[in-house]
Amino acid sequence: MIPATFDYVRPASVDDAVRALADAGEDAKVLAGGQSLMPLLRMRLAYPDALIDLDRLDGLREIRDAGDAVVIGAMATHHQVIGDPLVREHLPLMARATETVADPAVRHRGTFCGSLAHADPAGDLPAVALALDAVLLARSVRGEREIPAAEFFVDWMTSALEPDELLVGVRVPKLGAGWGVHYEKFHRTAQAWAIVGVACAVRRSGDTVEDARVALTNMGPVPVRASGVEDAVRGRAATREAFQAAAGHAAEGTEPPTDLHGSAEYRTHLASVLTARALSAAADV
Numbered sequence: 001m002i003p004a005t006f007d008y009v010r011p012a013s014v015d016d017a018v019r020a021l022a023d024a025g026e027d028a029k030v031l032a033g034g035q036s037l038m039p040l041l042r043m044r045l046a047y048p049d050a051l052i053d054l055d056r057l058d059g060l061r062e063i064r065d066a067g068d069a070v071v072i073g074a075m076a077t078h079h080q081v082i083g084d085p086l087v088r089e090h091l092p093l094m095a096r097a098t099e100t101v102a103d104p105a106v107r108h109r110g111t112f113c114g115s116l117a118h119a120d121p122a123g124d125l126p127a128v129a130l131a132l133d134a135v136l137l138a139r140s141v142r143g144e145r146e147i148p149a150a151e152f153f154v155d156w157m158t159s160a161l162e163p164d165e166l167l168v169g170v171r172v173p174k175l176g177a178g179w180g181v182h183y184e185k186f187h188r189t190a191q192a193w194a195i196v197g198v199a200c201a202v203r204r205s206g207d208t209v210e211d212a213r214v215a216l217t218n219m220g221p222v223p224v225r226a227s228g229v230e231d232a233v234r235g236r237a238a239t240r241e242a243f244q245a246a247a248g249h250a251a252e253g254t255e256p257p258t259d260l261h262g263s264a265e266y267r268t269h270l271a272s273v274l275t276a277r278a279l280s281a282a283a284d285v
Contacts, residue, residue: 003041007050014060014139017052018166022141024050026163031055032075035102035110036118052166060168063087069171071137074114078107090174093181093201097128100183103191116152117167119159119222122193124185126153127223131199131215134172138165146171153222178210179203182281184274185217188261194218195261196270198226198250200278202238209233209242209283219271220255228252229275238283240276247276 007024011017021028027049031037040046054060060075063084070086078098081087088095094112101107101115101124115125116136129136129149136147138161145165152160161167175181185197197217203210212233214226228249236242256267 004044004047006048008053009050010053010056012056014057014166014168017054017057018140018164020050020052021166022164024052028052028163030117030166032114032117033077033110035106036114036120066171069173071169071171072112073169074111074167076112078102078110078112078115079104081112082107091132091172093132093175093183093199094125094128094172096181097124097183097185097197097199100124100185113167113170116149116170117159117161119153119157120193121153121156121221121223122218124183124194124197124199124217127197127199127215127217128183129170129172130223130225131201131213132172132175133213134170136167137169137171138162139168140165150225156221175201178205180282180284182278184278184281186270186274196256196267196274198271198274198278200275200282202233202279202282204238204283207238209236209238212279214250214275214278216250216254216271216275218257219251219267220257224254226250226252226271226275229279233279238285240280240285243279243283243285244276247272247279250275 009020029048031053060073062073064071081098115123134149136152138145179201181201185194194217199215201213212230214229216224229246232246250271251268256264258264
C-alpha cells in the first residue's frame, strides 16, 4: 500500500527539528530509524501531515558517560547500544534485552529511543527502561523536560510526549557492582514480538537478595513494574524455591490482553513462570 501524502522536513539541527514540530502542529510524526513508523505509514494506520526526518542529526547518535548514568542519544541504533562498552559495562540488562529485538537488519536501523517513543507494550525495551529507572529527555521550543520511565508510558502506544516535543535521549542510571541481570522472553517464533517478557536485575549479598528490579513486557497497555515480586524477594534467601514463590505475585496489578497469540490467563501463567526463571538466572542460582 502507498502512504498518504505528507510534507517532508529534514532538519539540520535539534533546534530546527523542534521548530518544525511546533510549526507542524499535532499531525506530525518523527522519523528516526523508521522500523516501526514505516509499516504504519504504508498500511495507512498513521497518516501525518508532516514527517520530520532526524537522519542528519549526528549529535543525537552519541552514547556518553554522565557520571552515575549513561545517556543514550535518540538516534543511537540498537546495534550501537548492544556493542557500546559503556552499556555493556554499566547497563548489561539493556544490552541483553536489545539483542533480542527483531533481527540484525532491524537492529542496524532501528533506534533504542524510537522503540521507547513508539510505546508498544509488546516491545522489549520499554520494560527495560522501567526496570532501570530510566529518565527520558524531551525538548521543544518551550525548553527541556525530564520524564521518568514510570510516567512516560501512559496507554497502548501512547507516551507522555507532547505533540511538539522531541525525544532527544534517555538517561539510564548505572546499576553499579554486584548486580546480576537477565531478560527472559517467550515468543512463538524467532524475531517475533514477546508474548510475555521479563526484565530482571538482582543484587545479592552472600545468599541473600539485597535488592531486585522486575518489569514485565506485554502484560497490559503499558510496561508494568512487578513491585509485588520485588518486595517478596528483598531480604530473602536467593533460592529457586523462594523465587518461584515470589513469582506468584508477578501478575498482580496487570491487565494482560487476550489476542491471537494467547489468552489473558495464558499470559498470567507465563508471567509467573518466566519471572521465576529470570530471577534465578539473574541471581545465578
